[in-house]
Amino acid sequence: MRSAVASPPPGLAPACARGDGAAIVRIAALKKTFGDLEAIRQLSFDVGDGEFLSVLGPSGCGKSTLLMMIAGLIDPTAGEIRIQDAKVAGPRREVGVVFQSPVLLPWRTVLQNVLFPIELLKLPRPQYRRRALELLRMAKIDEFAGLLPRQLSGGMRQRVAICRALVHDPSILLMDEPFSALDAITRDEMAVELQRIWQANRKTVIFVTHSIREAAFLSDRVLVMGRRPATIIDELAIDLPRPRHTAMTEDETFNRLVRHLRKAIEASHAE
């Protein structure tokens, strides 16, 4: 697994991950209520090993709650989540999380921030230091390793957060609207970067977003969630070749997918 990080063979376009592995995450009859508020009702789906899955939905539809439950930070009201056949009952080592904001520790340098999980998990530091530098290089921020977060731009900070989520080599990466605080141009750039990092690492990614284009651009498969209480109202496979380029978002194929997703969301609003 670790050697895969070193350098992806140039020009290799990996096959679509969907279906080529057993389900690594299984969600069955998941339900979450906060008091009287029903956030999630009856949610069931599987995520394949190595798949890039987006959960698309309007703000406040409960998709972040879903992600926090997969991360083991919130307990479900009913139903269950299984990761590699083990029931989720708390945070797990094989999961890395990227939050909406970078949540870097301001007193730590970029490299120290990336190594933070290693300290918490009490893993051998020298070995992971090399891996951290490798990740920073891949995210094109290795020259900033010694800087403090306040010296970086918003986009760079989020890159650091992605490196931090990957440093302990988790098999699943959970991303909670990671680019929503960034400006539009940086956002497009980050989507391309994320795809590159993902192709080099081959993690299973569950990516929560309210951006239709982002979901279509990045994913192998998109789940569309309706208004609260959240249920899956549509599911769409994105069979575009990888690596995908920003130019592709101009293509008719891409726009057809975007239109399809938009219609699905609008339909849920009309109800």
Added chain:
Amino acid sequence: MRNNIGKYAATIAWPLLVTALILLTWELSVRALGIRSIILPPPSAVFEAMAQRHDLLLAHLWPSLYLTVLGFLLSVIGGIFVAVLITYSAIVRKGFYPVIVVSQVIPKISIAPLFIVWFGTGTMSSLLLAFLVAFFPMTINAAMGFESIDEDIHRMARTFMGSRWQIFWKIRMPNALPYIFGGMKISITLAIIGVIVSEFVASQEGIGYLIKLAGGLLDTPLMLAAIVALSISGLALYAIIAAAESWAVYWQPPPEAVGVGGG
């Protein structure tokens, strides 16, 4: 960089100029109006007293500063300790904390005579009064620092299975440092007041005793000289803490750099 030094010089130069003007006006008006030295000595007489009687001033300054610093350090240790209890113990937070807060309506200085009754006229009373007045801002600031953790940071640490111990040392403590230094800056000033008041009430040494003694002898230049010496010492203690702060809290830009942009 040169620009920054220039700005720094400018921020220093103006207050210095105003101070010089005030001293000059004071000197000239005292001389012109022929005010007696017992009422208001000119600045030159105060400086003269400082130069001539520096042995006496220093002899009384040291014990006061020693007790101030000791009381201050005790309040820092005690304040941080109680703040940790407030953070982690629901009983302390819900039961003791409100009592500590409400007890602050007692003007602590008014307890000084009581301390003399309990602990005598020696150093113990001064030390305890310094500790008592300095303790509260330390506690409240440190507690605020430990509590004010961004919910997302806490969550992030939990996803990496951070223990409470790790979260305390790696997140809460560094997060609280700016608050702790804020508390220290208030506490050091209060600790000085605590010692001086205690020395006013009853003691045989210390700069507070000297001020009172000089007042009794109508030696106003000596009195003002003692006040100036005390003020300079207070400023120095404050500066030491501010310097330690900018070293320890290296990740926060210094206040004067705020809004300068880029720097």
